[in-house]
């Protein structure tokens with residue numbers, strides 16, 4: 001990456017503890033538009049904690065977060081959404097009792113036109129319709145959007161969540177284990193969706209335990225271990241074995 | 257992970273499926289039950305069909321409707337408000353003192369009642385705000401927080417009133433009987449508020465947020481909804497509605513009684529559950545709640561009409577809650 005390029009996201013020395021558990025220790029990295037970054041690490045390495053800091057679910061204890069060169073302090077996930085960052089959370093970001101359409105538009109509901117709209121009536125039909133077409137656009141087909149999410153299979157739910165993230169993201173998409181619950185074919189679909197997002201110039205943070213997927217789709221891979229970044233290199237410099245070794249800490253190849 | 261649909265479909269017998277599709281429309285079942293009850297009580301005592309009894313039913317229904325609507329919002333948001341009964345008592349008593357003093361200053365009856373309504377709603381809002389702080393700031397679970405205000409409110413109502421009704425106002429009672437046909441003004445006001453809040457729940461962003469928070473509060477927060485502020489507002493709304501119900505009973509009985517609303521929190525919760533809401537949040541309909549409240553009102557009044565000991569009332573209410581719970585458990589695809 002050339003240095004005159006402005007990173008869309010930059011983390012400097014981010015640390016975060018939950019009580020006595022140190023989930024993140026001095027994490028720093030830069031992410032650029034049009035780049036897919038694989039974020040890998042063992043269970044409990046701090047991946048989800050990291051993305052929750054970036055998306056505003058948690059605030060860091062120390063360190064700085066820059067978006068497009070400007071330091072930001074999120075008060076809530078709402079702020080990061082406004083800044084064009086969409087997140088698919090590992091621990092389900094969908095409301096099971098709401099319809100597919102209601103979930104897609106959650107937090108961004110549109111009102112009807114005219115007097116009823118001014119009285120606060122939501123454009124429920126329009127949103128349901130648009131949700132379906134938008135999901136199809138990103139290559140995800142789901143049953144009629146009037147169904148509630150609780151009536152979908154695990155994979156279909158995951159598809160809706162991915163579709164929502166892709167649909168709204170302006171600058172950054174964060175996907176925390178998006179291929180969870182998915183079969184082989186659907187996983188490939190998700191990888192295609194990620195590649196398409198890169199083509200559109202988005203920055204994608206892709207978290208997964210399926211290393212071949214990460215090696216296949218990402219441009220750069222960041223390895224977290226026990227809350228620290230232990231390696232941050234272009235994907236070409238990894239093999240499955242070296243990646244596994246770095247994740248587990250058995251091979252001591254680090255970049256510091 | 258298998259959803260309840262999958263498990264039920266794998267059982268497979270078509271009779272079960274047919275039962276599901278009928279029961280799936282719980283509103284329809286409730287309507288049938290309501291009609292059946294009217295016919296049942298009317299058969300036993302034809303006076304049940306008179307317009308004066310209809311008017312009575314409307315009034316009793318109205319005494320329950322506002323807090324049932326409040327409880328619908330709260331329960332769909334994933335909480336519960338046990339304090340709606342004692343809030344009626346404390347607002348009726350507090351409002352009673354205020355109105356007494358206004359009457360002593362020879363204010364016009366309309367002025368007294370209007371200011372009284374504002375004061376009752378205000379006292380309810382204060383109780384609701386206390387609930388909101390206990391839940392969103394002190395992180396108490398709603399059950400405990402509203403149990404605290406339930407006890408505190410009931411206790412304060414008794415202490416301040418020394419157990420006696422406050423602010424004797426016979427003119428209010430006279431006014432409470434006026435209206436259009438069987439619909440008294442009080443009933444018309446309650447139905448209007450209920451309609452507006454019912455529509456708001458199902459068509460507005462505020463209502464949508466309420467369902468989302470009850471269904472998965474993390475998802476709601478992640479979607480940019482200010483969950484704490486919303487929850488706080490729901491308990492304050494509930495408080496206001498309970499306060500207005502206090503005013504309702506002040507007008508009906510012509511004084512603010514500390515005993516009013518003693519078990520009405522449970523009746524309101526029962527109406528919501530019978531109406532098909534899930535106590536775990538995210539699911540419910542205002543029409544269901546109102547049908548539930550209608551059924552409970554008809555049962556309560558009807559039992560008196562056919563000379564059944566009022567003590568049986570609670571048993572019958574319990575039977576209806578149990579029935580509603582059974583209906584819910586065989587309803588398809590409710591939750592996984």
Ligand SMILES: Nc1ncnc2c1ncn2[C@@H]1O[C@H](COP(=O)(O)OP(=O)(O)OP(=O)(O)O)[C@@H](O)[C@H]1O
Pocket residue numbers: 018021022023041042043044045046047048049050090
């Ligand atoms: N809300 C929380 N409260 C307390 N501790 C937490 C919380 N969330 C995460 N942790 C702890 O922080 C550490 C990092 O967790 P995190 O969820 O970020 O890991 P992860 O890399 O996403 O793991 P996985 O691959 O299993 O999803 C773990 O030790 C975990 O137990």
Ligand SMILES: [Mg+2]
Pocket residue numbers: 047048049090176
């Ligand atoms: Mg994780």
